[in-house]
Amino acid sequence: MIAFLRFEIVRTLRNVRFIVMLIAFPVLLYLIYGKQHGVSQGLTVASLLLVSMAVWSGMGSAMFASGPQLARERQNGWMRQLRVSPISTRGWFAAKLVQAILLIIPGLVVLVALALTYGHVHMAAGRLGLLVGVLILGAVPFCAAGLVIGLMFDGQTAQVAQMITLLVLAFLGGIFIQWNSLPHAMQLIGKVLPSYHLAQLGWNAAAGRGIGLEHVAVLAAWTVGLGLIAARLWRSESSAA
Amino acid sequence: MNTQPSSAGPAVVFRDVVKVYNGRVTALDHASFEIARGETVALLGPNGAGKSTAIDTMLGLRTPASGEVRVLGLAPSAAASAGKIGGMVQTGGLPEGAKVSELIGLFRQLYRGKRSQADLLRLAGLTEIADRRVEQLSGGQTQRVRFALALAGRPELLFLDEPTAALDVEARRAFWQSVRAIAEQGTTVLFATHYLEEADANATRIIVVSHGRVLADGTPADIKAYTSVRTIRFTMPEPDPSVLLKLPGVMDVAANGEVVTVRSGDSDATLPALYALGRPVRGLEVGGGGLEEALLALTSDDDSNHPSIKAG
Numbered sequence: 339m340i341a342f343l344r345f346e347i348v349r350t351l352r353n354v355r356f357i358v359m360l361i362a363f364p365v366l367l368y369l370i371y372g373k374q375h376g377v378s379q380g381l382t383v384a385s386l387l388l389v390s391m392a393v394w395s396g397m398g399s400a401m402f403a404s405g406p407q408l409a410r411e412r413q414n415g416w417m418r419q420l421r422v423s424p425i426s427t428r429g430w431f432a433a434k435l436v437q438a439i440l441l442i443i444p445g446l447v448v449l450v451a452l453a454l455t456y457g458h459v460h461m462a463a464g465r466l467g468l469l470v471g472v473l474i475l476g477a478v479p480f481c482a483a484g485l486v487i488g489l490m491f492d493g494q495t496a497q498v499a500q501m502i503t504l505l506v507l508a509f510l511g512g513i514f515i516q517w518n519s520l521p522h523a524m525q526l527i528g529k530v531l532p533s534y535h536l537a538q539l540g541w542n543a544a545a546g547r548g549i550g551l552e553h554v555a556v557l558a559a560w561t562v563g564l565g566l567i568a569a570r571l572w573r574s575e576s577s578a579a
Numbered sequence: 580m581n582t583q584p585s586s587a588g589p590a591v592v593f594r595d596v597v598k599v600y601n602g603r604v605t606a607l608d609h610a611s612f613e614i615a616r617g618e619t620v621a622l623l624g625p626n627g628a629g630k631s632t633a634i635d636t637m638l639g640l641r642t643p644a645s646g647e648v649r650v651l652g653l654a655p656s657a658a659a660s661a662g663k664i665g666g667m668v669q670t671g672g673l674p675e676g677a678k679v680s681e682l683i684g685l686f687r688q689l690y691r692g693k694r695s696q697a698d699l700l701r702l703a704g705l706t707e708i709a710d711r712r713v714e715q716l717s718g719g720q721t722q723r724v725r726f727a728l729a730l731a732g733r734p735e736l737l738f739l740d741e742p743t744a745a746l747d748v749e750a751r752r753a754f755w756q757s758v759r760a761i762a763e764q765g766t767t768v769l770f771a772t773h774y775l776e777e778a779d780a781n782a783t784r785i786i787v788v789s790h791g792r793v794l795a796d797g798t799p800a801d802i803k804a805y806t807s808v809r810t811i812r813f814t815m816p817e818p819d820p821s822v823l824l825k826l827p828g829v830m831d832v833a834a835n836g837e838v839v840t841v842r843s844g845d846s847d848a849t850l851p852a853l854y855a856l857g858r859p860v861r862g863l864e865v866g867g868g869g870l871e872e873a874l875l876a877l878t879s880d881d882d883s884n885h886p887s888i889k890a891g
Contacts, residue, residue: 345681352712415669421640425689
């Protein structure tokens, strides 16, 4: 699994443009809005937006770590070639998970650095550490979502499915617009989505409140659910087509 | 580890295997064969015959609807997990962004380094392009990389699905040279092809497949002997088809002026009888008997529920 993980990281790192593009959008938004004044949910805009953008960037990175690329590589036959080798299913899943988590880190580092300097966010080291930990671990269900999309759709379709999923997660989860200002029905949908709960966790951590175990529970449930779906899709690949 | 049980027995047991796609297309229709260790076997048949499905099933990439598939005494997926088999699947693309050397390095590690990097590069003819990224490779080079990946674990059993499809003549010769070298080291090789000459030249045994069934199974000579149909051409003044049709072995006669074409199932009997007619026979040519004719003959009448032939 270590060999496979290293291989995957090396080839991802070679694609610098891909990593830059993953980070560019949330960073740009932070640069545009991060200087606004005001307080909401007990947080300054600069802190609030750090969490929103970190969630957005983390979701995107985690899902793009596999998603469309996995779909393409299932289509071009690389996954078949790989499955003939002694790599274990468990090892493959573990490596993909770690790879996705690692891909979150550059965006997170850049956003935190921006917040501390450009945004003048002041946060105690302990609180910042908790926030970073929450944002990284909280991205795990999105890693699983990327795997599901990559295993379910074909190349082109996966790209579209991924973008739609991300936008729905961001808007209904209250990351781009305040969740309170959504129509009621959408609020109800949003409240089920993992993005909503990750953002809540992040804001709670940043504000120094109790993080809210119900959010952790929902994210854990999403991880298990999506993980089971991914495992099922992986297994059915050999018997179906 | 006790390797005794797996190194006895046949390399492949493929018994009464059925595979149906989407509930409609029957890719394998009660196909059966067995492959002994050390053999080099060709699965020969037209496109859509079920060759790739059979190979994918033996590699554990597909699960049959019914029937028994054992590879080196194990279930296919167990044989793959144990690193005992190597395979070049038909549409085996490569991952974006990787270099040739990294890919081969990865497979060496997955197979626990049973063959050295230098050996693999040399066997597949990749030494010069080891530092290239896979996006920069030609179709033939990609295919050679996949060959190297299949060899990485020094497999006991090697599956090659249409391995030379994108190779030019020179690369093809080098490829088969490597395969022969590997077979001589004791590796069992099973390859699928619709290149007839390729099966003839490189296999010790040919299994002819069509419509998901095994039509014939034997040495290249056996296969050719089964359909010993020869085309005999000659010129003869005023040929009489009805006389010619009565010669031993003759199946049909076509006369076009003085040019006569006779198809015979036993040319050794036809020819002496033809000369015994006492008429002038000139420009005699005997054609056919190649694997191509054999394959055509075998696969053309299998709609009539042809019984399988076991030659040899």
